[in-house]
Structure formats: C-alpha cells, structure tokens
Amino acid sequence: MTRIAFLLSMLMLPAFLTACSSNRAGGYTFSQNFDDSIQTIAVPIFKNETLQRGLEIQLAESLNKQIKSRTPWTLTDTARADTSLIGVITNLNLGQLSRVPGTGLAQEQTVSITVRFEWRDNRSGEILVARSGYTATATFVPQRQVGERIEEGQRKAIDELAQDMISELRQSW
Secondary structure, three states, X not given: OHHHHHHHHHHXXXXXXXXXXXXXXXXXXXXXXXXXXXXXXXXXXXXXXOOOOOHHHHHHHHHHHHHHHHOOOEEOOOOOOOEEEEEEEEEEEEEEEEEOOOOOOEEEEXXXXXXXXXXXXXXXXXXXXXXXXXEEEEEEOXXXXXXXXXXXXXXXXXXXXXXXXXXXXXXXX
C-alpha cells in the first residue's frame, strides 16, 4: 500500500511544481530572479591583498563560469557593461580540523577566503549590492594517504565563493 501511495505522489509532483507562481509578488518561484533590465556585466580581476598569488585569476574564472551558467547576462568589458562586479580578496586563512594521533601532523585542514565586493550599475552609478567580509570555507585532507594539496582546498573555496556571490546578485524577494 505504501508503494502505491509513493508512486502516486511521484506522479503528482509535476502538477504541484507547476502550480507555484512565477510572479515574485504572488508566491514561490522556481525561476532565477535576476534583473531583466540588465543585459551585460563586467567582472574585472579582483585586487588581491593576500600573499597567495593567482587567487584573483581563479576567482575571475569561477565568477565568469557562474555568470554564464546561472544568469541571463552576457559578459563584456567594463566600458560596454550595464553593471560591474568589482572587489578585493582581503584574506586567506588556513585552519586545522584534526591531527594524526601518532604524529600530530594535520589530518584535515580548512581554507577560508574572504572578499569585499560591490556590484555597481554603470548606467546610473548606483551600488546594487555591497558586501564586506564575505567568506567561503572548504576542507582538504593533506594526510599522506589522501594527499590533497592546498590548491585543491583553495579551488573548492573559490568555487563556493563565486557561487554564493552570484546568488547575491539576484533581485530581492
């Protein structure tokens, strides 16, 4: 009997999903709610205040991928863009989660990357979104058997940071 109820609920799921409103004022929506008046966006390479070089390039690449895959906007240079996403990588922090019992060496570590960014409307000069101390953290395992490098942890943190930053560019509910 429970299998039949489960199968019926799975068949009804599409009907429930399409019943959700696409009007933000009228209820929930499954569509991305990015501003339709914006057609283009520029993402200049962020300034990097950390001692770890190359983070700014990796962040720019990850932001570009997120914009292309998740938004309706087209990437362009700052002179032609409707908006610009500019910022500074302010901090890179390593933390230790656990140690190998016999040696005391790091078993699991964290990488935290912090940025300050603004999303500016180039047409009006208005700042649409501004965040300071915006951080993403990822874990990696440098232990000999696993052997993940710090760069793998940094890449995970950068990808998470880019995904979260692009989510901040959605219209408010």
